[in-house]
Each structure stands twice: as C-alpha cells, then as structure tokens.
Amino acid sequence: xxxxxxxxxxxxxxxxxxxxxxxxxxxxxxxxxxxxxxxxxxxxxxxxxxxxxxxxxxxxxxxxxxxxxxxxxxxxxxxxxxxxxxxxxxxxxxxxxxxxxxxxxxxxxxxxxxxxxxxxxxxxxxxxxxxxxxxxxxxxxxxxxxxxxxxxxxxxxxxxxxxxxxxxxxxxxxxxxxxxxxxxxxxxxxxxxxxxxxxxxxxxxxxxxxxxxxxxxxxxxxxxxxxxxxxxxxxxxxxxxxxxxxxxxxxxxxxxxxxxxxxxxxxxxxxxxxxxxxxxxxxxxxxxxxxxxxxxxxxxxxxxxxxxxxxxxxxxxxxxxxxxxxxxxxxxxxxxxxxxxxxxxxxxxxxxxxxxxxxxxxxxxxxxxxxxxxxxxxxxxxxxxxxxxxxxxxxxxxxxxxxxxxxxxxxxxxxxxxxxxxxxxxxxxxxxxxxxxxxxxxxxxxxxxxxxxxx
Numbered sequence: 001x002x003x004x005x006x007x008x009x010x011x012x013x014x015x016x017x018x019x020x021x022x023x024x025x026x027x028x029x030x031x032x033x034x035x036x037x038x039x040x041x042x043x044x045x046x047x048x049x050x051x052x053x054x055x056x057x058x059x060x061x062x063x064x065x066x067x068x069x070x071x072x073x074x075x076x077x078x079x080x081x082x083x084x085x086x087x088x089x090x091x092x093x094x095x096x097x098x099x100x101x102x103x104x105x106x107x108x109x110x111x112x113x114x115x116x117x118x119x120x121x122x123x124x125x126x127x128x129x130x131x132x133x134x135x136x137x138x139x140x141x142x143x144x145x146x147x148x149x150x151x152x153x154x155x156x157x158x159x160x161x162x163x164x165x166x167x168x169x170x171x172x173x174x175x176x177x178x179x180x181x182x183x184x185x186x187x188x189x190x191x192x193x194x195x196x197x198x199x200x201x202x203x204x205x206x207x208x209x210x211x212x213x214x215x216x217x218x219x220x221x222x223x224x225x226x227x228x229x230x231x232x233x234x235x236x237x238x239x240x241x242x243x244x245x246x247x248x249x250x251x252x253x254x255x256x257x258x259x260x261x262x263x264x265x266x267x268x269x270x271x272x273x274x275x276x277x278x279x280x281x282x283x284x285x286x287x288x289x290x291x292x293x294x295x296x297x298x299x300x301x302x303x304x305x306x307x308x309x310x311x312x313x314x315x316x317x318x319x320x321x322x323x324x325x326x327x328x329x330x331x332x333x334x335x336x337x338x339x340x341x342x343x344x345x346x347x348x349x350x351x352x353x354x355x356x357x358x359x360x361x362x363x364x365x366x367x368x369x370x371x372x373x374x375x376x377x378x379x380x381x382x383x384x385x386x387x388x389x390x391x392x393x394x395x396x397x398x399x400x401x402x403x404x405x406x407x408x409x410x411x412x413x414x415x416x417x418x419x420x421x422x423x424x425x426x427x428x429x430x431x432x433x434x435x436x437x438x439x440x441x442x443x444x445x446x447x448x449x450x451x452x453x454x455x
Contacts, residue, residue, distance in 0.1 A: 027399050028277035030061050035278070038069045038078060038087035041217050041314045043235040043325055044114045044263050045088045046304055047345060049313050050289035059288075060281035068312065071215045072171040073103070079268055080105045085275075086282060088113060089266035092361040094387045096173030101196070101370050108272055109264040110392035111283050112351050113290070115344040117262050118176055118253040119238040119329075120183060122151075122230035123223055126165075127248040127332075129154045141335055145255035145428060148187025155189065155208060168214035168222060168231035172203060175262055177211065178364040179253045180232035184209055185447040186256075186429035193369035195455045203368065205455065223247050234262070235343070236316040239323040242330050249331050254341060256428045259348050261357040272392075283396035284405075287351055291406060294346035301326045346410075353393055355419035356435025358384035363438045367448035374452045380438045390419055 039045040048066055051057050057064045067084070069075040076093060078084040080103065094107035122130070133150040135143040151165075158165045169177040172194070181191040192207025194200065204210050214222050219237045222228050224246045231237075241247035253260055265286055272279045292300055305325050309318040323330050329339035344350045359380045365371045397414060400406040408414075425432040431444045443450045 026402075027280060030278040030281050031275040032085070032278050033061055034063045034065075035085040035282075036065045036067055036083070038067050038075045038084040040072065040075065040088060040215075041068055041316075042088075042237075042263075043308060043314060043321060043343060044117045045313065046293055046308060046343075047113050047265075047286045047289040048088055049307050050292055050304065051285040053307050054289065054292060056285035056288045057282075060285050062278070062281055062285065066312075072174070076103055076105070076107075079107065079266060082268070082271070085271065085278075086265060086267040089264050090171055090174045091261045091264050091357065092173035092175060092178070092365075093171070094264065094266045095358055095361050095383065096365070096370070098383060098387050099365070099371070101173055101365065106269040106386075107266045108269045108387055108389050109266045109353055110279070110389040110396070111265040111286050112261055112353050112357070113263040113265055113286075113345070115259045115262060115348060115350045116252065116254040116341060117324075117343050118179060118232060118234050119249040120180055120230065120232045120251050120253075121219075121223070121238045121241050121247045121249045123226075123228075123247050124245070126151070126154055126229050127250070129157060130250070142331075144251070144331075144337070146250045147428075148184045148189050151184075151187060151189060151209075164210050165230075166210045166212060166228045168219055168228040168233070169211055170216050170233060171213060172201070172370070173361070173365070175253070175260065175361075176232040176234070177203075178361070178368075179256050179260070180211060181364070181368060183251060183256055183428065185445065186427075188447070190447055191368070193449070193455055195369050195372070197372045198455065205369070220244060220246060235324045236314060236320045239320045239330060240316060242323070242333060243317070243320055245333060249329070252329060252339065252342060254339070257424070258426050259341070259344065259350075261354070261360070264353065280392065280396050280399065283393060284400055287346075287396060287400060288405060290346040290351050291410060294344065294350075298327045298340070349412075351393070352417070353388040353390050354421050354435075355381060355384040355388055355390070356421045356433075358388045359435040359438050360433060363433075363442050366438075367442055367445060367450075369449060369455055373454055374439070377436065377438055381436075384419075388419070390417065 075087050079087050097105040097107050130150040169180050184191045190208045192203050193205040194203045216233050219231045219233045220240045238249040305322045308314045324342050327340045328336050330336045362380050397411045401408050420435045423434045433441045
C-alpha cells in the first residue's frame with residue numbers, strides 16, 4: 001500500500017468511527033458506562049439477556065454485568081442501595097414502593113419488558129379433584145379457560161378434612177398475586193385481604209384460600225413437597241411442573257386478562273436524574289432486544305431459548321423453556337395447545353409504559369386492602385405518573401428511529417399516545433376497565449373492597 005492509499009484508508013477508518021460517535025453525541029454520552037443490572041431467573045428476563053448477547057448494550061457505549069438475584073425483595077433493596085443500577089422488576093413493584101407497601105422507595109420505569117407469560121398450576125391431586133367439574137370438548141379434553149369455580153368442591157373436601165388449601169405467589173405486589181386473586185374471585189372464592197393499617201400484612205384476612213410468597217425457582221420443589229397445593233408464577237416454572245409430572249397448569253394469565261402487563265425495567269429515580277443519558281441508552285438497547293425477540297413471529301425464539309437455558313440466565317432445560325416460548329403451551333402431559341402470544345415482548349405495544357397499566361395495579365391494591373381507603377380517580381393517575389415515564393420511552397424510541405435502528409412503523413401512533421390503553425372488557429369475569437375511571441372498575445366486583453369500604 002503506498003502513502004496516499006494509507007492516508008485514504010486512515011480517513012475511511014476515521015470517518016467510520018466518527019459517524020457513530022456523532023450520533024451518540026446527539027443523544028449525549030453515557031454518564032456511567034459500567035453497569036450492573038439485576039434479574040430473577042424467569043423467561044421474561046429475556047430482553048436483558050438478548051441486549052447483552054447481541055451487543056445492543058455495547059452499541060450504546062454501555063458495559064453491562066447481569067446478576068441473578070435471590071428474590072424480588074433482595075433485588076429491590078439492591079436497586080435502592082445502588083448496588084444495582086437497574087433491574088428486571090415486577091410491574092407492581094415500583095408502584096408498591098412509591099406507596100410504601102413493603103419497602104418505601106422512588107423507583108421509575110420507562111420500559112415494559114413483556115405482556116402475558118404467567119400461569120396458575122395446581123398439584124396433581126387438586127387437578128384430579130377438579131376434573132369431574134370441568135366441561136370437556138369432543139376429544140374429551142378440558143375446555144379452556146377453566147374457572148376457579150371448579151376449585152370450590154376441592155375446598156369443601158379440604159374443609160371436611162380440617163385443612164386449608166395453600167397456594168404460592170411470588171410477591172405481595174406482583175401480577176402473579178393479583179392474577180391468582182382475580183381468578184379465584186371470578187370463580188366465587190375469596191382470596192383474602194391485607195390490612196396493613198391493622199398490622200396484618202398476611203393477605204389472608206377472611207381468606208378461603210391461603211396465599212403466601214414463594215420465590216419463582218422454588219415453586220416446583222415447594223409444590224412437590226406438599227407445602228403448597230398450587231401456585232401462580234412465570235415461566236419456565238409451570239412447564240417444569242408438567243415435565244416433572246407434579247402439577248398441571250389450569251389457566252394462563254392471557255386467559256385472565258389478554259395482553260396484561262407483566263415485568264418492567266426499574267431504576268432508582270435519583271439514579272435516573274443523575275444518569276439521564278445512560279438511562280436513555282439502556283432503554284434503547286432493551287427496545288432493540290424486545291424487537292429482536294418478536295421479529296418474524298417466533299423466528300428468533302429457538303435461539304433465545306438456547307441463550308436463556310444457560311445457567312447464568314434462567315438455567316432450566318431447553319425443552320422446558322421452549323414449551324411456552326415458541327408458540328405453544330402444555331397443560332396436562334401431551335395436552336399441547338397453540339399459544340402464539342403466551343410471551344409478547346414487542347408486539348401489541350408491549351414495551352410502552354402505559355399509565356393505565358399502573359392504574360390497574362393500583363386498583364388491585366385497593367381491592368385487596370393494600371390501599372386501605374378509597375381514593376379519587378385523579379389520585380390514581382397522579383400515582384401512575386410518579387412511576388411510569390412514557391416521556392423517556394418516547395425519547396429513546398425516536399432516537400432509534402433517527403439512527404435507523406428501528407422504524408417509525410415499529411412505534412405506531414407514538415406521538416398521539418396519551419398513556420392510556422383502549423377500554424378493556426375481555427377479562428375472565430367480563431368486567432370493563434377504563435384506566436381513566438378506576439373507581440367505576442373497582443365497584444364492579446362482588447368480592448373485594450368497593451366504594452368507601454374499609455376493613
């Protein structure tokens with residue numbers, strides 16, 4: 001290579017490096033580029049794993065370490081203390097923290113990690129007792145969705161034997177807790193109240209079924225030991241029960257409320273204020289990861305399963321993760337049914353932090369006594385806006401569009417969104433939810449606190 005060729009090559013290399021740097025400068029360099037992010041070993045931590053494995057974090061100038069956490073409380077405490085820069089969180093966790101339910105903290109989210117993804121599983125003995133009370137299709141298989149009404153005869157059997165039926169859920173402000181309660185109440189079974197103002201945080205006041213916390217990876221073992229008779233959890237721990245032949249998933253949360261919010265990416269508000277560019281870049285990387293997970297239907301899901309099966313991520317058998325991740329869901333052994341939307345990461349505006357999602361969680365906190373007194377509709381919106389940050393999301397999405405990494409058609413109607421999903425009336429109990437009118441929604445329920453009721 002002669003002198004002029006060398007100079008030309010150097011100029012090309014310099015231009016190639018300068019172009020992405022210029023794009024980064026438009027957004028602003030990350031204030032902190034070495035980050036530690038937490039997660040729980042569940043399939044829906046996938047956006048974090050994919051952003052790491054596909055280099056999306058590094059594209060944003062971020063050097064990330066992903067750390068599995070023991071449970072949701074430890075994870076939240078470490079975000080609050082600053083040991084973690086951010087984390088995969090239960091959607092209700094930042095909201096509950098803002099209200100002081102459990103640990104008090106100011107956590108915000110600008111990114112929803114997924115929709116759907118949970119199921120309710122019961123022990124084989126409970127399933128066998130429920131089956132005579134189920135409608136069957138022409139092939140002799142149970143008709144879905146299955147009502148919790150079929151559990152009532154089982155409760156009577158337990159009562160006559162002088163026992164109580166115990167079920168596990170992952171955390172008091174988790175979607176799993178509220179979905180399990182929703183399903184039970186829709187079937188005419190009271191799941192119990194919280195009464196923190198009376199010093200009762202058990203959630204078992206007046207309960208017909210006793211619900212208690214069990215960390216997700218421990219659910220199958222706890223079921224097998226007989227400590228609980230069923231549980232509500234995310235994948236792969238329902239499919240694990242099927243594989244081990246210790247339990248049967250009876251309903252997915254998609255059948256309780258289709259396209260319900262599940263996990264979010266949460267950061268300490270003070271951290272976000274100190275690292276605004278870093279936060280935006282994290283959201284950008286996660287948006288690209290979510291898009292990759294849903295791109296081409298399930299085209300990338302087999303690769304995602306391979307990644308998630310690694311011990312430092314979910315660490316479950318590939319077949320167990322694939323059972324729900326690749327478009328189907330297995331109930332009883334051999335009863336495999338199509339479930340193309342069991343896990344949704346990007347489609348259906350899954351990543352957007354809707355105010356109405358936060359409002360729904362608040363309505364369930366009120367319904368079951370975690371919010372002791374009636375509140376105005378305006379109060380619900382005020383609390384949602386404290387935690388959910390669509391403004392940050394929109395800035396990150398527009399930066400990706402400007403850079404050509406994602407297209408405007410990936411974010412339809414982005415500038416017209418007001419933070420509220422359309423009114424939903426596809427719940428298992430037929431209730432209608434308008435995020436702008438939470439009290440009207442709460443007052444539809446036959447079981448739970450309504451109006452000005454107080455325990």
